[in-house]
Amino acid sequence: AQTVTQSQPEMSVQEAETVTLSCTYDTSESDYYLFWYKQPPSRQMILVIRQEAYKQQNATENRFSVNFQKAAKSFSLKISDSQLGDAAMYFCAYRSPFMDSNYQLIWGAGTKLIIKP
């Protein structure tokens, strides 16, 4: 079974600085999808970025980028120019592309990101 591990329960960063959140996963599949979701205090889960495992190029979305290391099964999220609005819980998630998995997401435990003004 697939697992997702986020080893940093909490991270803090100074506003305008860069921070990297770690995520590792375990799978025997060669093709899959990885996601970072953000959950602010409102608790709505918001998609930040998505990566297809077959793509070698790292995904980017404005100030958010990932470092996808398939061989190492690592999927870290880099947030550049951190803003106060980035403060939230960040969850890493894995999804198999196969129907027999019912496309369900496998979630990490989350990392709480604190932005210091």
Added chain:
Amino acid sequence: SQTIHQWPATLVQPVGSPLSLECTVEGTSNPNLYWYRQAAGRGLQLLFYSVGIGQISSEVPQNLSASRPQDRQFILSSKKLLLSDSGFYLCAWSVGHSTDTQYFGPGTRLTVL
């Protein structure tokens, strides 16, 4: 564009009372629908998912049930709530199969006293 609604936003119920949480999606057809529960300070646990009307799959045996009476409506229910049912309930939708991404509703905070 697609939107997803959940209600109520907050609910306080006594132990042993029934429960009905509703989720609706607009702007898409035949979505996959999901119910998740999140305990305080924890990750998400998939409870139910549905790929079509009347089709419900349960991931975790429990005190809850789900139904999908219409294409874009997903309901989470219980006949008798337990204290352990307290938590934050999130509904999500996706469209397609292998390339879909799940998008989440605003959630319902349920407290069972």
